Amino acid sequence: MDYRPEKLKRVLSSSMPGFPFRAPDWPSTVARAPKHSKLGANYDTEWSRTYPVRMVRALFLDGVARPLIKALIPPTIYGEDRIKNAPVPVIFAANHSSHLDTPLLTSHLPARFRHKTVIGAGADYFFDRTWKATLWSGLAGAIPIERNRVNRKSSELAESLLRDGWSLVIFPEGGRTPDGFGQVFKAGIAQLAKKSGVPVVPVFIKGTFDALGKNSKTLKPGPTAINFGFPMHLGEREDVRAFTQRIQAAVDQLSHELETDWWTARIAAAKNTTPNLSGPDKKGWRDEWQRTRSKATKISSASKWPKTN
Amino acid sequence: MSPRPGFILEVDKSTPPALFWHGEGFRLEKLPSGSRVIYPPEALEPVEDPITSIATALENPVGDSQPLSSLLFPEMRLTIAFDDLSLPLPSMQSPDVRQLVIEQILETAAAKGVDDVVLIAALALHRRMTESELRHILGDRVYDSFAKTGRLQQHDAEDSSNLIHLGLTDKGEDVEINKRAATSDLLIYVNVNLVSMDGGHKSVATGLASYKSLRHHHNVKTMVHSRSFMDPHNSQLHSSNWRMGRLIRDSGVRIFQVETTLNTNTFPESFGFLQKREWEWNLRDRAGYLAASAALEKSPPWLSRKVLHSIRSPYQLTGVTAGEVEAVHEITIRNVFRQQLVEVQGQTDILTMGLPYIGPYNVNSIMNPVLVYCLGLGYFFNMYKGMPLVRKGGVLILSHPTRREFDPTFHPSYIDFFDNVLADTTDPIEIESKYENTFATDPWYVHLYRTGHAYHGVHPFYMWYWGAHALDHLGAVIILGGDPKTVHRLGFMSATTMSDALEMAQSVVGPDPSLTHLHSPPLVMSDVK
Numbered sequence: 001m002d003y004r005p006e007k008l009k010r011v012l013s014s015s016m017p018g019f020p021f022r023a024p025d026w027p028s029t030v031a032r033a034p035k036h037s038k039l040g041a042n043y044d045t046e047w048s049r050t051y052p053v054r055m056v057r058a059l060f061l062d063g064v065a066r067p068l069i070k071a072l073i074p075p076t077i078y079g080e081d082r083i084k085n086a087p088v089p090v091i092f093a094a095n096h097s098s099h100l101d102t103p104l105l106t107s108h109l110p111a112r113f114r115h116k117t118v119i120g121a122g123a124d125y126f127f128d129r130t131w132k133a134t135l136w137s138g139l140a141g142a143i144p145i146e147r148n149r150v151n152r153k154s155s156e157l158a159e160s161l162l163r164d165g166w167s168l169v170i171f172p173e174g175g176r177t178p179d180g181f182g183q184v185f186k187a188g189i190a191q192l193a194k195k196s197g198v199p200v201v202p203v204f205i206k207g208t209f210d211a212l213g214k215n216s217k218t219l220k221p222g223p224t225a226i227n228f229g230f231p232m233h234l235g236e237r238e239d240v241r242a243f244t245q246r247i248q249a250a251v252d253q254l255s256h257e258l259e260t261d262w263w264t265a266r267i268a269a270a271k272n273t274t275p276n277l278s279g280p281d282k283k284g285w286r287d288e289w290q291r292t293r294s295k296a297t298k299i300s301s302a303s304k305w306p307k308t309n
Numbered sequence: 310m311s312p313r314p315g316f317i318l319e320v321d322k323s324t325p326p327a328l329f330w331h332g333e334g335f336r337l338e339k340l341p342s343g344s345r346v347i348y349p350p351e352a353l354e355p356v357e358d359p360i361t362s363i364a365t366a367l368e369n370p371v372g373d374s375q376p377l378s379s380l381l382f383p384e385m386r387l388t389i390a391f392d393d394l395s396l397p398l399p400s401m402q403s404p405d406v407r408q409l410v411i412e413q414i415l416e417t418a419a420a421k422g423v424d425d426v427v428l429i430a431a432l433a434l435h436r437r438m439t440e441s442e443l444r445h446i447l448g449d450r451v452y453d454s455f456a457k458t459g460r461l462q463q464h465d466a467e468d469s470s471n472l473i474h475l476g477l478t479d480k481g482e483d484v485e486i487n488k489r490a491a492t493s494d495l496l497i498y499v500n501v502n503l504v505s506m507d508g509g510h511k512s513v514a515t516g517l518a519s520y521k522s523l524r525h526h527h528n529v530k531t532m533v534h535s536r537s538f539m540d541p542h543n544s545q546l547h548s549s550n551w552r553m554g555r556l557i558r559d560s561g562v563r564i565f566q567v568e569t570t571l572n573t574n575t576f577p578e579s580f581g582f583l584q585k586r587e588w589e590w591n592l593r594d595r596a597g598y599l600a601a602s603a604a605l606e607k608s609p610p611w612l613s614r615k616v617l618h619s620i621r622s623p624y625q626l627t628g629v630t631a632g633e634v635e636a637v638h639e640i641t642i643r644n645v646f647r648q649q650l651v652e653v654q655g656q657t658d659i660l661t662m663g664l665p666y667i668g669p670y671n672v673n674s675i676m677n678p679v680l681v682y683c684l685g686l687g688y689f690f691n692m693y694k695g696m697p698l699v700r701k702g703g704v705l706i707l708s709h710p711t712r713r714e715f716d717p718t719f720h721p722s723y724i725d726f727f728d729n730v731l732a733d734t735t736d737p738i739e740i741e742s743k744y745e746n747t748f749a750t751d752p753w754y755v756h757l758y759r760t761g762h763a764y765h766g767v768h769p770f771y772m773w774y775w776g777a778h779a780l781d782h783l784g785a786v787i788i789l790g791g792d793p794k795t796v797h798r799l800g801f802m803s804a805t806t807m808s809d810a811l812e813m814a815q816s817v818v819g820p821d822p823s824l825t826h827l828h829s830p831p832l833v834m835s836d837v838k
Contacts, residue, residue, distance in 0.1 A: 020337065020595040024325035024588045027318060 028124060039133055041123040041146045041154050048137040049118075049166075057141055058115045066107040072221045073100060073211050075108055078258070079228035083201055086231045088112060089167035091200045093189050093247050095182055095255070095277060096171035098208035100224075102140060105169060105205060108226055113167045120145040120158065120170040145188075147174045155192060162196040172247065176214045182252075182277030190234065190243040199231035200247055204254035227254040252277050312351035315651030315833060316586075320344040325587045327826050328598075329663030329708040331790055332676065333613035334605045335598070336663065336708055337587075338807045344824040345657070347698075348586055349833035352572040353648050355625030359406070363413045363629050366567070371640065372633025374565060377414065377497075381421035385494040389414060390431045390464075390487075390517060394442050395669035396501040397571055402621040406569045408448035410499045410629070414567075415451065427489055428455050430463040431498070431516025433523060434758070434765035435670070436719050437463045442673070462489075466519045466765065467755050475560040478552040482525035484560075487517040491562050500568045504692075504832065505539045505645045508568045509638035510554020511547070518553075520749055520767065525549060529737045532777045537691035539834060541642060554634060566634045570644040571624040573831030580620070583830050610712065617666045618673050649834040653698065656837060658822035659814045660699035661789075661807075662689050662829065664709040670764065670772070675716040678795050679723050679731075679769050681709050686776030686786065689827065695837040698825060702784040704814040711791035711803075718762055722754050726769035727798065735800035737777040745770050785817045 019025070026032060032040065047053060069075065083090070090113070094105060102119055109117060123144035127133040136142040143161070146154045158168055170192075172185035193200050207224035229250050234243050252274050257265040259275075268274045318324065326337035327346055340346065356362040367377040374380075381387065391407050394400060411428070418426055428451070430438060443461065444452045455461035464487050465471065473488040490496045490513070498516075502508045515523065525531075526549035535544040558564065576583045580601065582594035590598070605613045628644040630637045666676055668684040676684070685707040690697065699705060715724045730744050745767060748754065754766025779786075786801040787810045796803035804810035815822060827833060 019325045019587075020590065020598050023592075023595075024590055025323040026588050027324040028321050029319040029324070030588065 026128065039130065040127050041144045043123070043127045043133045043137070043144050045118075045133075045137040045143050045157075048141060053138060054115065054141075057139060060139060061107050061114065065103050069100075069104055069107050072219070073104065073207065073224045075104060075207075075224045075226050077108055077226050077228075079254070080110060082230045083110065083228050086199065086201065088116070089162055089165055089198055090231055091162070091189060091193060091198055092117075092167065092169045092203050093172050093185075093200050093251070094169065094203035094205050095177075095251055096173050096175065097177050097180065097205065098212045098214070099176070100208040100212050101171065101176075101205050102142075102169070104208060104224060105203065105226060106140065109167075109169075116165065117141065117167040117169055118143045118161055120168060122147045122175065123154065145170070155188070155195070158192055159196050162192070162198045168192075172244070177209065178214050180209045180213065182248075184278070185244050185248040185251075187240050187244045189247065190240040193243065194234050194240055199233050201231050202229035202247055202250035202254060203227070204229075204251050204258065206255070206258055225258055227258055229254050248277075249274065312353055315350040316348040317651070317653060318346040318348060318586075320346060325590075327828065328583070328587055329661070329789075329826075330665040330829065331663055331708045332710045333610055333617055333666045334710075335602050336790070338661075338708075340661075340807075340826055341811070341824060344826060345653075346826045346828050347651055347653060347833055347835060348828050349573060349651065349831050350648060352574045352584075352625070352831070353627045355572055355627055356629070359409055359626045359629075360413070362626065363410050366629045366631045367413060367417065370565070370632025370637075371630060372636030374632035374636075377565060377631065378417050378421065380495050380563075380565060381418055381423050382494075383422035383424070385423055385425065386489075386492070387418055387423050387426045387495050387497070388429060388490045388493040389426065389497045389499065390429045390490055390513070391446070391499040392501050392507070392512075392516070393430050393432050393435055394438055394446060394672050395435060396507065397503045397622065397624055398667055398669060398672070399575070399618070399620050399622050400445060400672065401571070401624040402577075403445065404448055405446050406501060406571065406624075406626055406629075407446050407499050408451065409626075410567055410569065411447060411451055414497055414499075415454075426455075426460065427493075428461045429487060429490060429517070430461075431512065432464045432466070433516050433518060434466055434520065434768050434771070436758070436762045436764045439762065464517050465759055466523070467759050472519050475562075476556055478549075478556050480525075480549075480552060482549060482553060483522050484514070484553045484556050485519040485522040486513060486557065490517050491557070491560070493563075495563050495565055497565045497567060500566070500641075502568050502570050502641050502645055504649070504688075505541065505642055505834070506544075506546075508566075508641055509541070509547070509550065510557075510634055511550040512566065512634075513557055513562075513564060514550045514553035520765070522553070524749075524767075525553075527771045527774060529741050529774050529777045532737075532774045533781050534778075535691075536778060537693050537697070539691050540694045543694075558634070564634055565631065566637045567629065567631045568637050568641040569626060570628040570641055570648070572627045573648060574623045574625055575831045576620065577623055610710075610714065614666060614675065646834070649692075649832055650694070650836050651833055653825075653835045653837050656696060656700040657698060657703065657825035658700060658818040659704045659706060659811070659824045660690075660827065661706040661824065662708070662827040664689070664707050665830070670768070671716070671719070674719045675714050676709075677715045677720055677723055677727070678711050678713060678799055679727055679772050680720075681707070681711050681788075681791075682799050683772035683775050685709070686779035686783075687772065688775075689829070690776070690779040690782075692827070692832070692834045693837055694834065697779075697782055698827065698835050698837055699783065701782055702818070703782075704785045704787060704817050704822075705779065705783050706787045706789055706804075706807075706810050706814060707791075708789040709791060711788050711795050711799075713792060713795045719764060720769075721757055721763050722748055722751070722766040723764070723769045726773075730769075731798050731800075735780075737774055737780065740770065740773055785814065787813055 119142045121142035127144040172189045173183040204227045329336040475484045500508045531545045535546045538544045538546045541547045749767035757763035791803040793803045
């Protein structure tokens with residue numbers, strides 16, 4: 001099966017005239033006057049948490065998204081036992097490699113979280129147009145998070161939802177990885193945990209970059225995995241920065257666990273030698289070479305070579 | 310809400326295409342990510358009541374000047390000189406600011422019993438204006454009162470009987486100006502200061518001068534050393550005019566200077582998209598753009614020109630100052646910079662700009678290839694303070710159709726200049742030494758200048774010198790969408806698309822160049838740090 005969302009997008013955009021036939025995009029380097037905009041971080045998502053909409057979303061998640069995900073990128077779930085007794089709500093902090101991360105994770109959250117969870121989504125990307133804001137908040141339960149600057153409205157909304165018992169999925173890297181390696185976690189998640197007193201559950205998602213990475217043009221079906229970690233609390237004397245680093249280290253350990261085994265990962269964690277998701281040297285060609293080893297050209301039989309005699 | 314200051318946009322992939330003038334049309338060009346676009350400040354708030362502001366300025370002069378009413382007496386010879394239709398661009402909606410000022414001066418003169426009043430259009434070597442153009446600038450009341458009796462004149466730089474040589478400056482420059490103006494008891498000069506180059510001592514020393522006097526600063530050497538001629542403190546053109554102006558003053562010519570500044574409300578509402586930042590275009594702007602560009606594209610050039618030249622700008626007065634020349638001009642310059650100046654950090658490898666259908670020398674006429682050169686390399690390139698926006702050896706990309714079209718009535722000598730002079734050489738120094746004198750003294754061109762509506766024979770040479778600094782500074786000039794043969798004659802390269810132009814530019818400035826686009830209209834001047 002060959003799914004080509006990018007191709008479809010290209011066909012659609014080439015057949016639909018752009019600016020000036022349609023409204024111009026707003027350059028991301030230019031700040032919008034907040035009082036004029038009802039989009040972005042100012043978009044009101046309250047309607048998407050009303051019961052009728054939640055019901056439609058639950059039907060969609062269980063009836064459409066989950067079977068589709070299972071068919072295309074079947075996930076193996078690890079560590080569910082670690083959050084079995086976790087209090088509700090929690091903040092799920094996951095690495096971010098693909099647009100598939102959100103449907104994959106939300107459709108495979110344990111049942112007690114699944115239908116009362118909101119997703120933190122980039123206000124500038126998912127909430128810049130009315131139709132996009134409606135679609136993402138309605139279908140995925142997304143709430144706008146300002147990625148490029150501090151926005152009180154975003155954090156206040158997230159905090160109040162946590163207080164109301166809504167769990168939150170957030171990708172602390174602030175965007176999808178462009179090259180498959182991890183990016184530095186932003187401190188907003190730790191700040192939110194501190195303010196709300198809600199624990200953070202580290203999550204590692206594997207396989208979605210290969211299926212549909214940031215620069216991929218086609219969806220390549222294949223297996224994926226989700227590994228949940230233990231809920232984490234802000235230490236008594238711990239500052240936000242240290243807590244952010246601890247969350248990131250926990251995600252690194254979950255990744256290492258899938259690459260090796262639980263015991264090896266634990267030993268590495270104790271020795272502080274867990275491999276960093278961001279890779280040892282991003283500039284070296286060997287990392288990319290190693291990462292794409294599974295895609296190496298395979299010659300299954302010598303008989304495929306032309307015979308000389 | 311107070312107007313927003315100028316703005317430097319950093320282009321990213323979500324930035325909509327930038328608007329370029331393209332002669333009698335427009336282009337929307339997607340610029341590479343990381344490019345800068347310089348947007349002018351928004352139009353300043355105008356003065357509340359222009360007539361009261363003018364009256365107040367005339368009676369409260371700056372510098373060591375007395376109020377206008379105390380300078381007027383019954384038996385005096387009063388001369389009022391005024392800028393021609395090369396300012397402002399496009400012509401402003403009636404009433405023109407010159408009409409408002411001159412009417413106010415005449416009211417005062419009438420009340421004081423002054424009989425001997427002459428109005429002179431300060432043309433220098435520009436073409437004589439038509440009756441309708443004079444009526445537009447002065448209003449019917451002034452025109453009808455003075456034209457019939459010969460008291461409304463247009464300066465004739467070739468009329469030796471009405472020129473007076475006032476002496477030589479300490480640099481040996483001849484100062485020869487209009488005799489009636491020089492021998493009046495009071496000379497009032499009414500300016501429209503659209504850009505920082507206008508006004509000051511240049512008004513009289515250039516506007517009312519002869520060819521003998523003008524050639525001392527309208528030459529290649531002065532232009533190459535005017536960096537830029539929009540920055541008075543670094544302009545040889547300015548220094549030369551100031552030396553001449555001071556000699557005129559010391560010769561006993563009493564000048565009462567009136568300078569006016571306008572905001573940048575350049576186009577009426579139907580062309581509102583021209584004045585807005587592209588990402589702020591609403592439905593009406595987009596519809597206006599689509600309708601205007603489609604109509605102009607389908608129309609033959611003469612019809613597009615007719616439509617565009619009929620546009621009258623809703624400019625508004627932002628300041629009026631009267632009195633002693635230098636004191637007045639200092640205030641004016643501050644007002645002009647307040648409206649047009651944008652601070653820019655660092656130079657660029659490639660500078661892009663769109664050239665409009667109109668420049669100072671083709672009002673109600675054709676923008677011929679020599680004027681395209683002058684507008685791009687002379688005017689727009691020089692809209693800087695500090696250092697040029699584009700680095701030494703950089704590339705200038707101009708967008709203009711640049712057809713081989715001339716107006717034989719207004720620009721006769723331009724045709725011969727293009728066909729004969731540029732076919733031989735495009736080097737300003739060689740052109741100056743080899744050809745200038747022949748064209749400047751050609752009796753047929755002199756005749757057309759004095760009796761018809763032709764620019765002086767030497768005028769295309771001045772246009773070429775105007776761009777000499779840019780020619781000296783730039784590594785290459787590319788005209789986007791320009792007619793290849795015509796562009797080649799100018800000594801430049803032509804490109805069909807922006808990506809072609811950028812590729813050509815990279816062969817000059819190297820890979821990964823920085824790019825800056827000067828967004829106009831309205832007028833913008835860069836303060837490059």
